[in-house]
Amino acid sequence: MKEQFVMPAKLRTISIVLLAIGILALIIGIFALGGPVNGTRFWIVLLFNAIFFLFMTLGSLIILCAATLAQGSWHIAYRRVIEAVFMAMPVFAIIAFIIMMCIVWGDKSAIYQWADKTLVAHNKLLQKKSAFLNPSFYTILTVITLGMWTFFGFRIRRLSLKEDMAPAGTTKIFWKTYRIAALFIVFYYLTNATSTWQWIMSIDVDWYSTLFMWYIFASLFVSSIAVITLFVIILRNFGFLEWITYEHLHDMGKFMFAFSIFWMYLWFAQYLLIWYGNIPEETTYFTIRAWGSYHTLFYLNLIINFCAPFLILMTRDSKRNYTIVAYMAILVFIGHYLDFYLKFMPGPLKNNWHIGWYEVGITLGFIGLMILVVTRNLSKAPLFPKNHPYMKEAIIHQS
Amino acid sequence: MPVKNFVVGCFAEEGGLFKAVKKVRTSGFKLHDVYSPYPVHGLDEAMGMRQTSLHTAGFFYGLFGVIAALGGMAFCTVHSWPLNFDGKPHFPLPAFIPITFEFTVLVSSVGMTLTFCWLCQIMPGVKKHIFHPRQTDDLIVMAIELTKDAQAEEVKKWFTDLGAVEISEQKAETGWWYGNFAKPAKYEQEIESGETVTS
Numbered sequence: 001m002k003e004q005f006v007m008p009a010k011l012r013t014i015s016i017v018l019l020a021i022g023i024l025a026l027i028i029g030i031f032a033l034g035g036p037v038n039g040t041r042f043w044i045v046l047l048f049n050a051i052f053f054l055f056m057t058l059g060s061l062i063i064l065c066a067a068t069l070a071q072g073s074w075h076i077a078y079r080r081v082i083e084a085v086f087m088a089m090p091v092f093a094i095i096a097f098i099i100m101m102c103i104v105w106g107d108k109s110a111i112y113q114w115a116d117k118t119l120v121a122h123n124k125l126l127q128k129k130s131a132f133l134n135p136s137f138y139t140i141l142t143v144i145t146l147g148m149w150t151f152f153g154f155r156i157r158r159l160s161l162k163e164d165m166a167p168a169g170t171t172k173i174f175w176k177t178y179r180i181a182a183l184f185i186v187f188y189y190l191t192n193a194t195s196t197w198q199w200i201m202s203i204d205v206d207w208y209s210t211l212f213m214w215y216i217f218a219s220l221f222v223s224s225i226a227v228i229t230l231f232v233i234i235l236r237n238f239g240f241l242e243w244i245t246y247e248h249l250h251d252m253g254k255f256m257f258a259f260s261i262f263w264m265y266l267w268f269a270q271y272l273l274i275w276y277g278n279i280p281e282e283t284t285y286f287t288i289r290a291w292g293s294y295h296t297l298f299y300l301n302l303i304i305n306f307c308a309p310f311l312i313l314m315t316r317d318s319k320r321n322y323t324i325v326a327y328m329a330i331l332v333f334i335g336h337y338l339d340f341y342l343k344f345m346p347g348p349l350k351n352n353w354h355i356g357w358y359e360v361g362i363t364l365g366f367i368g369l370m371i372l373v374v375t376r377n378l379s380k381a382p383l384f385p386k387n388h389p390y391m392k393e394a395i396i397h398q399s
Numbered sequence: 400m401p402v403k404n405f406v407v408g409c410f411a412e413e414g415g416l417f418k419a420v421k422k423v424r425t426s427g428f429k430l431h432d433v434y435s436p437y438p439v440h441g442l443d444e445a446m447g448m449r450q451t452s453l454h455t456a457g458f459f460y461g462l463f464g465v466i467a468a469l470g471g472m473a474f475c476t477v478h479s480w481p482l483n484f485d486g487k488p489h490f491p492l493p494a495f496i497p498i499t500f501e502f503t504v505l506v507s508s509v510g511m512t513l514t515f516c517w518l519c520q521i522m523p524g525v526k527k528h529i530f531h532p533r534q535t536d537d538l539i540v541m542a543i544e545l546t547k548d549a550q551a552e553e554v555k556k557w558f559t560d561l562g563a564v565e566i567s568e569q570k571a572e573t574g575w576w577y578g579n580f581a582k583p584a585k586y587e588q589e590i591e592s593g594e595t596v597t598s
Binding site for chain 1: 441458485493496
């Protein structure tokens with residue numbers, strides 16, 4: 001049994017190539033797209049990717065904490081993979097923070113309109129919102145949010161590593177993790193609202209939706225499960241994690257299935273209320289997405305994120321099939337990438353959106369960085385959390 | 400429903416039961432059923448039972464729910480008596496979705512519950528023979544049907560070797576009947592005449 005992960009040379013090469021493509025796209029972007037000075041597309045793509053990947057790694061921490069609180073054993077067999085994914089959060093947090101600060105303080109009023117003082121002076125709505133949406137408060141809250149998320153991540157990881165060293169059969173560390181997970185869930189519940197409102201919802205500054213935080217939460221949860229599944233399957237293909245069977249895969253398939261439906265529920269709930277109410281300041285959000293130039297993407301989003309997982313992952317056999325689950329995980333990942341794209345782009349870019357070399361390049365760069373950081377984290381600790389009280393239960397797990 | 404002869408072995412623990420269930424498939428005995436007070440993981444696979452078709456039934460109930468709800472609403476408010484709500488289109492699909500969703504959940508859940516009852520033969524008033532009063536309490540009960548290849552003594556010895564805590568021979572009704580808990584009179588004599596041996 002291979003307990004220690006060694007990064008396969010192939011995976012390292014792939015990730016470094018992807019990262020190089022990303023950096024190349026960034027450098028060309030600086031010169032070709034107006035660069036840091038006035039490139040709205042340049043910044044919004046960076047912001048969108050940074051927040052998408054940050055949320056995906058954060059989702060992994062939420063999954064771990066929620067499963068710990070429920071005293072579930074299903075995730076323990078691949079707990080180290082979940083840990084490795086959320087330990088990539090600090091890297092993405094730093095990148096996202098730098099980009100956000102550049103946008104907020106760099107006078108990029110095309111993205112965050114509330115950051116522009118002259119605009120605010122002429123807009124009564126923005127003046128009312130300015131207590132919450134102003135550069136200083138944005139910075140403070142972002143620092144606190146990212147700092148605390150990272151802190152909780154480090155704390156849970158350290159406890160998990162400490163458990164390996166502890167004498168077998170102790171439950172003290174388990175209960176300590178339990179308490180920290182509870183604190184994190186409460187903290188996350190509060191920061192989920194503020195961070196999604198400030199970072200994402202305020203791009204369409206006149207528009208607001210109270211459901212938005214849940215909508216983002218569903219999205220990040222399911223994309224995070226997809227990423228964890230992909231990493232587990234990749235690791236198995238390289239000959240690690242031999243104790244993972246299709247029983248574990250079934251669980252991941254179930255989560256992807258269930259949260260795809262949950263995502264659709266929230267997506268539709270938000271749409272339905274705005275469609276019913278028909279209030280001009282709310283409908284602008286959907287006018288450009290569903291009837292504007294994003295029309296195709298808008299419906300494609302629903303098909304990829306709901307119809308496909310719902311119909312394909314419905315049967316028991318497909319959830320226990322490595323190939324189908326792997327392809328569905330990739331599809332769900334792409335789908336939620338698209339979903340985030342639709343949240344970010346219509347605000348600042350209006351109808352001049354692209355999915356071109358720059359978008360693809362930056363995304364590949366982020367994927368490369370993610371693979372690199374996650375595999376590095378995986379190689380830092382044994383893949384088998386041998387002293388976890390639920391380890392045996394997790395291995396003989398039947399779903 | 401036919402009345403058949405059974406040898407019933409009771410196990411106190413899952414371990415002995417699994418050994419017996421694995422062995423019974425190669426021994427040539429006819430396994431009638433296993434009763435346990437709690438769900439035992441992996442038992443259905445060990446017994447060689449096929450996957451349940453309850454999910455498939457659920458899918459079709461759901462499909463029926465979608466069609467019935469959407470079709471019903473569309474017929475009433477679009478075709479039979481066109482209504483205009485607040486300037487919305489005549490076929491306001493988003494407005495129909497919540498009701499469709501709820502109705503789908505209702506139809507599939509009620510339908511699946513009833514199908515489950517049908518498959519397991521449980522319903523208020525439906526009675527089945529109870530092989531051992533402790534089968535819902537703390538014993539795992541395994542009933543083997545006696546055929547001409549499986550003699551009672553042979554099966555009893557087989558159970559003893561596997562460490563069953565209680566072994567008995569019973570003549571019992573295999574199916575279900577509708578009525579009181581008391582066995583129907585016409586079977587009573589038959590069952591009483593069948594000797595009950597406890598070892």
